[in-house]
Amino acid sequence: xxxxxxxxxxxxxxxxxxxxxxxxxxxxxxxxxxxxxxxxxxxxxxxxxxxxxxxxxxxxxxxxxxxxxxxxxxxxxxxxxxxxxxxxxxxxxxxxxxxxxxxxxxxxxxxxxxxxxxxxxxxxxxxxxxxxxxxxxxxxxxxxxxxxxxxxxxxxxxxxxxxxxxxxxxxxxxxxxxxxxxxxxxxxxxxxxxxxxxxxxxxxxxxxxxxxxxxxxxxxxxxxxxxxxxxxxxxxxxxxxxxxxxxxxxxxxxxxxxxxxxxxxxxxxxxxxxxxxxxxxxxxxxxxxxxxxxxxxxxxxxxxxxxxxxxxxxxxxxxxxxxxxxxxxxxxxxxxxxxxxxxxxxxxxxxxxxxxxxxxxxxxxxxxxxxxxxxxxxxxxxxxxxxxxxxxxxxxxxxxx
Numbered sequence: 321x322x323x324x325x326x327x328x329x330x331x332x333x334x335x336x337x338x339x340x341x342x343x344x345x346x347x348x349x350x351x352x353x354x355x356x357x358x359x360x361x362x363x364x365x366x367x368x369x370x371x372x373x374x375x376x377x378x379x380x381x382x383x384x385x386x387x388x389x390x391x392x393x394x395x396x397x398x399x400x401x402x403x404x405x406x407x408x409x410x411x412x413x414x415x416x417x418x419x420x421x422x423x424x425x426x427x428x429x430x431x432x433x434x435x436x437x438x439x440x441x442x443x444x445x446x447x448x449x450x451x452x453x454x455x456x457x458x459x460x461x462x463x464x465x466x467x468x469x470x471x472x473x474x475x476x477x478x479x480x481x482x483x484x485x486x487x488x489x490x491x492x493x494x495x496x497x498x499x500x501x502x503x504x505x506x507x508x509x510x511x512x513x514x515x516x517x518x519x520x521x522x523x524x525x526x527x528x529x530x531x532x533x534x535x536x537x538x539x540x541x542x543x544x545x546x547x548x549x550x551x552x553x554x555x556x557x558x559x560x561x562x563x564x565x566x567x568x569x570x571x572x573x574x575x576x577x578x579x580x581x582x583x584x585x586x587x588x589x590x591x592x593x594x595x596x597x598x599x600x601x602x603x604x605x606x607x608x609x610x611x612x613x614x615x616x617x618x619x620x621x622x623x624x625x626x627x628x629x630x631x632x633x634x635x636x637x638x639x640x641x642x643x644x645x646x647x648x649x650x651x652x653x654x655x656x657x658x659x660x661x662x663x664x665x666x667x668x669x670x671x672x673x674x675x676x677x678x679x680x681x682x683x684x685x686x687x688x689x690x691x692x693x694x695x696x697x698x699x700x701x702x703x704x705x706x707x708x709x710x711x712x713x714x715x716x717x718x719x720x721x
Contacts, residue, residue, distance in 0.1 A: 353619055364600060370408075380404060406419055407449050424437045447494060448463045449494075452500050490533075493507075497545045535579060542560060550602065555603055594607050606619075702717050
């Protein structure tokens with residue numbers, strides 16, 4: 321009888337975790353531990369290397385490929401440029417790398433060879449730049465050099481092998497994060513020319529070449545974060561905050577709702593300057609570093625994230641549920657909820673578009689209804705989140721008058 325109860329508890333806990341998303345450790349990075357590496361994905365294979373590696377300088381040039389179907393790493397041709405500060409992206413069947421002296425190379429995974437292309441024509445940058453690729457073009461910008469922190473953005477056309485300067489990012493910034501979600505680019509976090517560590521988040525509209533402000537990141541401001549995108553959502557985490565605290569929290573960004581939801585922390589050590597990538601609706605985080613008592617520790621562990629949207633539909637019976645109505649609403653809103661596991665920590669949390677919590681409803685029992693009087697609440701867009709421990713379900717509501 322005792323064994324049956326223990327088994328039931330294990331099954332319930334496992335299912336509840338699966339509804340939240342799961343981090344699973346995979347095979348360590350094949351080369352030496354490192355930070356500030358480049359990463360790009362071509363034909364469902366991730367290529368990771370360069371950056372600042374532990375040990376002799378020759379280790380910096382290492383370049384490895386990861387096949388998630390076999391959970392195996394294989395060594396590739398070394399990166400041909402000095403790699404302490406290096407940035408990369410992929411376009412179609414090729415990868416690209418930009419060095420700190422503006423040298424620019426293309427990698428062919430079929431021949432496992434690097435070919436030099438036209439150098440980047442903009443200012444050199446020694447730290448904290450960003451890259452991303454979008455609709456057949458590559459983008460590079462921000463960061464800092466010996467003179468200043470930059471805000472320029474450049475577009476690379478692989479057909480003409482030429483660079484074109486685009487509209488500047490709204491602020492000077494280094495150590496930011498770039499994500500591409502459903503063919504839309506986003507940039508956020510990092511620090512400014514006043515060394516202010518930030519949590520702002522911006523969308524880049526490629527055709528009119530303009531930047532659109534989105535909902536601020538609700539976690540602590542940070543720099544040198546990493547992320548990936550799966551199932552039309554973005555994921556961001558790790559990094560280091562203004563007090564030099566290394567982070568391992570992770571958050572999901574929904575571009576339709578323009579809303580952030582916290583997910584389970586990265587299971588590995590806190591870190592900054594890691595790399596993130598996605599293959600077949602799985603997210604991955606590897607490498608990076610942290611320091612302790614003035615000693616730097618480089619990392620090479622690899623973690624795979626499976627989101628709730630990757631779960632088989634039949635498993636939805638084991639997840640928490642919430643529904644609100646009417647929506648839009650003017651005087652009151654009812655929340656119907658159903659919990660898979662009874663808990664004393666279940667709440668419905670309502671926040672505004674800036675991520676500020678304005679109301680909390682305590683829940684009792686596995687299911688029920690709670691009514692919120694909104695007559696004193698300003699009209700606008702709000703978000704409700706059903707929270708049970710570290711499990712989250714989020715939705716959008718509109719209040720009108």
